[in-house]
Amino acid sequence: MVQKGVKSVQLDNGLTLTMEDISRRISEDAFVVKALVSIDFEITEEDAQSVGLSLAELREALGSSRGRFEKVLERNFINEANKEAVYEGLTRSYLHTNLAYLSHADLQKGVIRRRLVEKRGRYWNYGA
Numbered sequence: 668m669v670q671k672g673v674k675s676v677q678l679d680n681g682l683t684l685t686m687e688d689i690s691r692r693i694s695e696d697a698f699v700v701k702a703l704v705s706i707d708f709e710i711t712e713e714d715a716q717s718v719g720l721s722l723a724e725l726r727e728a729l730g731s732s733r734g735r736f737e738k739v740l741e742r743n744f745i746n747e748a749n750k751e752a753v754y755e756g757l758t759r760s761y762l763h764t765n766l767a768y769l770s771h772a773d774l775q776k777g778v779i780r781r782r783l784v785e786k787r788g789r790y791w792n793y794g795a
Contacts (some may be wrong), residue, residue, distance in 0.1 A: 676762070677682045679770040680708050686758050690750065700745045700753045702718075704761060706736040708775050718783060723745075729782055736778045 672688040687703040710732055715725040726732050740761055745753045768774070 692716045696747050698745050698750050702740040704738045708734050
């Protein structure tokens with residue numbers, strides 16, 4: 668898997684969105700066009716309080732002091748001649764429809780809650 672283009676966008680919430688081209692060739696003239704959209708952030712005391720844990724407890728529960736939002740966008744069997752246009756259209760469309768969501772001030776808290784549900788289960792009591 669070859670990582671080529673990397674593009675960054677500064678969001679209104681102070682975070683940086685990164686888009687990486689992780690496309691790969693699947694035949695002589697066809698590609699799987701993939702874009703990795705990610706946002707990395709440091710877990711803060713405010714994030715921990717939002718789920719009713721101390722910062723140390725939250726970091727232990729997640730196994731890291733950093734959080735990450737990640738989404739892979741993919742299109743299969745794209746002709747080599749159309750690869751760049753499809754990649755640009757894929758990333759442009761994603762940004763157009765999701766920029767308000769990704770720029771929201773509470774994005775970090777939502778990502779952390781989702782990771783806790785993945786690790787501990789849906790009905791784990793978040794400090795209540």
